[in-house]
Amino acid sequence: MQKLKKTYKFAIKTSLYLTMLLTLLLSVFLYYTNALSWLVLPFIVIFYILSFITIQYRVERFIYRRVKKIYDDLTLLEATTLRNQPITTDMATLTKEIDKYAKDKKLEIETLKVREEYRKEFLGNVSHELKTPLFTVQGYLLTLLDGAVEDKKIRTKYLNRANKGVERLIYIVKDLDMITKLEVGDLSLNKEVFDIVELIQSVFDLLEMKAAKKKITLTFDMDYPEPIMVHADRERIQQVLTNLIVNSIKYGREKGTTEVSIENLIKNKVIVRVTDNGEGIASEHIKRIFERFYRVDKSGSRKEGGSGLGLSIVKHIIEAHDERIYIESEVDVGSEFSFSMEKAE
The missing domain is CATH 3.30.565.10 (Histidine kinase-like ATPase, C-terminal domain)
Known part of the structure; x- marks a missing residue:
């Protein structure tokens, strides 16, 4: 036998409490007025049923409106896992869904933070690796432009050193290009x-x-x-x-x-x-x-x-x-x- 929904349990208990209270009041009233007591039992049953229906309807509507707002808010945050599911008014189910959503979002945020740190570090490393040979090449070329080009011995020496700096730059760029191709699957294996x-x-x-x-x-x-x-x-x-x-x-x-x-x-x-x-x-x-x-x-x-x-x-x-x-x-x-x-x- 399936368990009753939480809202049904709430309506049943609330209706029972109201019926017991009314029965108590009605018993006191009948005791002092000597009214027809045989009407008490049917009245209590009818009252209980009507109370249950009213309370259940109101609770369902209240919870549904609140939960629908939660779903709508989460939809704005692109909560696809919730958006693709029917709206539930069961508190246990809803709590599990929201808890799962919160954990997923926390994990997603932590992953984004790690990626952001990695991106910053990667850009810093790329900058450093490229900056060193670039400045080296620039230094030798500026020295030559400032007049050292006239000295054949210095010219040959500095051009060779500048060439080594360019070779290092080419080496780094080639390796970066290879990694990019490997990551996106563009580099085919023979x-x-x-x-x-x-x-x-x-x-x-x-x-x-x-x-x-x-x-x-x-x-x-x-x-x-x-x-x-x-x-x-x-x-x-x-x-x-x-x-x-x-x-x-x-x-x-x-x-x-x-x-x-x-x-x-x-x-x-x-x-x-x-x-x-x-x-x-x-x-x-x-x-x-x-x-x-x-x-x-x-x-x-x-x-x-x-x-x-x-x-x-x-x-x-x-x-x-x-x-x-x-x-x-x-x-x-x-x-x-x-x-x-x-x-x-």
């Missing part, structure tokens, strides 16, 4: 079957000189005599590996090691791990490490160069493959970045 072991070795060869400057060893965790075939965009995965290994060299310790391993994850997946024994990343930075321009060390990391977009690009490329990237790190112990890949059939 998937093919290739040997991931061979690709990692080619990245090692490419970065061998860079690693040698810090006496860092680039190595596999073991020998892989057989090829491990995967299905992905070879060029993009090479970019992922390059960014991860370059980062391990940048923040690795002198005479350290960067080790890459390939493991079977499940039947049709492998996981590639890039591990170093460098300075590591504090836990409070890990959740933001893939954000654009986010830097753990605001000063030192800028000296290392780069656009500050490498890890963000890595994350977007992996997610464009419908795969996941993971990070484990401990300060003064090292970091491990790992990502899954689809094995070729």
Whole structure:
């Protein structure tokens, strides 16, 4: 049996109280007047029914008007979840709906605040990253315009430095353009079957000189005599590996090691791990490490160069493959970045 609506309960109880009061008064009246007592019972029943109908109607109308105003007010706030539902006069249901709406709005406001903070920080970072090379280029060009252009030695030196500043600007803009395309899905992947072991070795060869400057060893965790075939965009995965290994060299310790391993994850997946024994990343930075321009060390990391977009690009490329990237790190112990890949059939 379904529970009675709250307004019905209110009407029933109120009618009962009124009927009891009237019965009491009527009994006193009949006691003193000796009127016809057989009329009392039908009168009480009729009075109770009429009281119930009147009270129920008035309560329904009162609540409906108040609730309709609430719904109308919320509609102005684009409360689509409420607007698409029929208006209810049940207080319990209404309370749940309003409570849910309030929680959703609170979450929405908090999300907007976080996004606003991220937007401000992002714009500040973009401004800083672009400002430094721009001012550098401008400084060299103004020096040349002020007369240094006549000195062939200085002219060549300053033009080369200005050119490096322009190259850095182009590098940042290209990375930003790539992230934008990855986010909106405009950058199509050219998937093919290739040997991931061979690709990692080619990245090692490419970065061998860079690693040698810090006496860092680039190595596999073991020998892989057989090829491990995967299905992905070879060029993009090479970019992922390059960014991860370059980062391990940048923040690795002198005479350290960067080790890459390939493991079977499940039947049709492998996981590639890039591990170093460098300075590591504090836990409070890990959740933001893939954000654009986010830097753990605001000063030192800028000296290392780069656009500050490498890890963000890595994350977007992996997610464009419908795969996941993971990070484990401990300060003064090292970091491990790992990502899954689809094995070729």
